Amino acid sequence: MKILVLGGTGAMGVHLVEILSSQSANEIWVTSRSQRASKKSNVVYLRGNAMDKDFLYPLITENDFDVIVDFMTYNSKQLEERLSVMLSATKQYLFLSSARIFSSEELPIKESSPRLLDVCADMEYLHTDEYALAKAREEDLFKKQATNNYTIVRPYITYSENRLQLGVLEKESWLYRALHGRSIVFSRDIADKFTTLTYGYDVAVAIVKLIGNEKAIGESVNVVQPNSIKWKDVLSIYIEIIQELTGKAPRVVMLDHAMNLHYADRKWQVLYDRCLDRRFDTEKLHAIIGDYTFVDVKLGLKKALMGFLKNPEYRHIDWKAETIRDKYAGDVTPIMEIPGKKLKIKYLYWRFFCKTDKLF
Numbered sequence: 001m002k003i004l005v006l007g008g009t010g011a012m013g014v015h016l017v018e019i020l021s022s023q024s025a026n027e028i029w030v031t032s033r034s035q036r037a038s039k040k041s042n043v044v045y046l047r048g049n050a051m052d053k054d055f056l057y058p059l060i061t062e063n064d065f066d067v068i069v070d071f072m073t074y075n076s077k078q079l080e081e082r083l084s085v086m087l088s089a090t091k092q093y094l095f096l097s098s099a100r101i102f103s104s105e106e107l108p109i110k111e112s113s114p115r116l117l118d119v120c121a122d123m124e125y126l127h128t129d130e131y132a133l134a135k136a137r138e139e140d141l142f143k144k145q146a147t148n149n150y151t152i153v154r155p156y157i158t159y160s161e162n163r164l165q166l167g168v169l170e171k172e173s174w175l176y177r178a179l180h181g182r183s184i185v186f187s188r189d190i191a192d193k194f195t196t197l198t199y200g201y202d203v204a205v206a207i208v209k210l211i212g213n214e215k216a217i218g219e220s221v222n223v224v225q226p227n228s229i230k231w232k233d234v235l236s237i238y239i240e241i242i243q244e245l246t247g248k249a250p251r252v253v254m255l256d257h258a259m260n261l262h263y264a265d266r267k268w269q270v271l272y273d274r275c276l277d278r279r280f281d282t283e284k285l286h287a288i289i290g291d292y293t294f295v296d297v298k299l300g301l302k303k304a305l306m307g308f309l310k311n312p313e314y315r316h317i318d319w320k321a322e323t324i325r326d327k328y329a330g331d332v333t334p335i336m337e338i339p340g341k342k343l344k345i346k347y348l349y350w351r352f353f354c355k356t357d358k359l360f
Contacts, residue, residue: 148218160200161307225294
């Protein structure tokens with residue numbers, strides 16, 4: 001097949017490209033905003049922004065792609081503008097949605113379970129285009145199309161060597177601290193909830209099994225593993241692995257409520273996802289792709305964390321948020337660790353002269 005992967009360099013995309021390219025008859029094209037060199041003859045990396053229609057439209061209309069796998073994040077208007085073009089340019093369009101769209105009224109969650117968009121009574125939330133609501137609204141756009149040559153793929157929380165989450169915290173907000181000798185700051189409101197973590201490779205395998213699969217055409221599928229786990233047990237696994245790999249267990253400071261509740265634009269992920277139990281029924285997924293055994297969470301997290309430690313790379317560190325965590329934990333970041341003279345001065349002012357509630 002000739003397959004286009006839009007934004008295929010994340011936690012799921014890198015594994016997907018690896019698996020698809022292992023079949024020499026496949027021709028894989030991957031868009032990325034950064035320059036990348038291909039290590040395989042049947043993989044072509046295209047530097048460009050797939051959100052830009054001037055870049056995207058010539059690409060998909062001038063090439064005969066059998067499949068387009070779309071990892072891009074749109075708002076509803078952006079997807080509505082391009083959806084008919086995407087569907088007409090390929091035999092199968094796999095759109096990455098999210099299992100975050102669901103409420104927790106029905107457990108385990110099935111593809112037919114109530115969505116937050118349909119049952120939530122919080123009008124302040126419903127007036128936003130927060131991720132879970134945006135994805136649900138985008139899924140509704142597919143029902144208005146004249147063709148059904150699509151498959152809506154709904155992963156939940158996916159981890160990999162470059163993405164390891166703890167509640168709402170990315171690795172830059174908890175693992176960075178743990179590996180630099182400071183406390184992990186977590187919260188009880190999330191710690192006691194059930195979540196479902198799926199290794200990026202497993203999600204990629206499932207997507208491969210959906211590609212070209214007649215049973216998947218016109219369907220929406222939750223691509224998650226069947227086993228759930230409490231966040232506090234995820235934390236325990238992380239601590240055990242870090243101690244095994246580094247010889248030292250990080251200290252943990254537990255707040256009653258997640259820090260993100262103090263931010264108007266971040267509170268919704270806490271309230272309408274991480275503070276909800278997330279357990280899934282995978283009957284429909286396996287009816288389509290057949291039997292597949294997902295990796296055990298503890299084994300998968302250990303593999304991913306060990307892979308990260310071989311080549312540790314962090315994205316942006318939010319030093320103001322780090323200051324708040326230091327204040328809660330009684331930690332002090334070594335000043336030479338903070339980049340730039342101005343940020344060093346700001347850290348010292350925030351850490352020692354500002355009240356915590358004034359920093360949010």
